[in-house]
Amino acid sequence: MRKILIVGAGQSGLQLALGLQSHGYEVTVMSNRTADEIRGGRIMSTQCMFDQALQHERDLEINFWENQSPRTEGLGVSVAGPDGSRPVDWLGRLDGHAQSIDQRVKMAGWLETFAQRGGQLVIHGAAVSDLDFLARTYDLVLVAAGKGELVSMFERDAARSPYDEPQRALAVSYVHGLERRPEHPDMLAVRFNLVPGVGELFMIPGYTLSGACDIMFWEGVPGGPLDVFQGVRDPAEHLSLTLELMERFTPWEYARATRVELTDANATLAGRYAPTVRKPVGRLPSGGAVLGVADVVVANDPITGQGSNAAAKCAAVYLDSILERGEKPFDAEWMQATFDRYWETAARHITKWSNALLVPPPAHVLELIGACGQYQALADRFANAFSDPSDLENWFFDPEKARACLAELAAAEPAAEPSA
CATH class of the missing domain: 3.30.9.40 (D-Amino Acid Oxidase; Chain A, domain 2)
Structure with a gap:
């Protein structure tokens, strides 16, 4: 079975590692901390995950805390x-x-599960030179550690990154x-x-x-x-x-x-950090290619609470793409195509929405937010966009579509009095 190295032990890296492991792949995970060090460390994020992203964990049967955590x-x-x-x-x-679910709880638990199931766990803060050496012995190297030296391998995508500074x-x-x-x-x-x-x-x-x-x-x-x-x-x-x-x-x-x-x-x-989209294929000094995962390549401001959701969706897309590849080489063209699939199905919607909320809202968005207090169906639709941001294309971004949405609601549902 093919050998895969995943650098990083966060939502995307460990979800992908556990998914590949369940399909018989020989997987190595590099983490800069042990499970005990993660549990004993500082909180890492807010990580509120919505139904669509949580379903990926259920599919892999790694939703270990779902019945313990408040819903x-x-x-x-x-x-x-x-x-x-x-x-x-x-x-x-x-x-x-x-x-x-606090990532100290989840990532520590997943890391231990990965090791208990026979995965190779290496506790080491990887540098580019490490990957340059290790890549020769693996069929695929995925970089899922969104901070530090490794991120420098991935070129900033200026066309998709409107901000140079933290917002x-x-x-x-x-x-x-x-x-x-x-x-x-x-x-x-x-x-x-x-x-x-x-x-x-x-x-x-x-x-x-x-x-x-x-x-x-x-x-x-x-x-x-x-x-x-x-x-x-x-x-x-x-x-x-x-x-x-x-x-x-x-x-x-x-x-x-x-x-x-x-x-x-x-x-x-x-x-604080600047929202940034990076190109997904990183080049090692020896010329080898590695594939960036989740916030290594798409790091949005958390204003829409999408970080862990995006990571889970990225891991799910990458898992499917790896499984479909079979014994064919994981070359740079495949890496780009795999990222493009993630971008089209999830990341572009999340990025557009996150960037839109960082600026003062246009008049039609203010009208929509106000109207949610009058129309329960619209309030519910806005809430569920946190699970599936692609729906926003149908009514949120474009003034004409927003007006059509409000007209349809007015015809179908009497407006309620705005709540206090």
């Missing part, structure tokens, strides 16, 4: 007014539940003790709070090392009032800043967070 059944949007009010506030229902400053806290939204105490929901000109606050039900939790995630416009986390090292100070900003900009969320505490000493994270 998110809705997604709501609130827009902050200058006086602390909510001129827009609504909740959409998800067709299939979403879940956010948001990011700050995440995992907490216990958050109260439910009083408007829907019986439904777990992701809350997407927009503060025009300032940034966004996401409130995400999650599951961590100590069980059920909530994730509070600020995205701030660089240089603005939310851009205050850089250099903050003390977790307690990080949480205090998070709450101060909530009290100032989203008092309705602060009201249910007055008794929260961090889930553990490593439950905060801050940073």
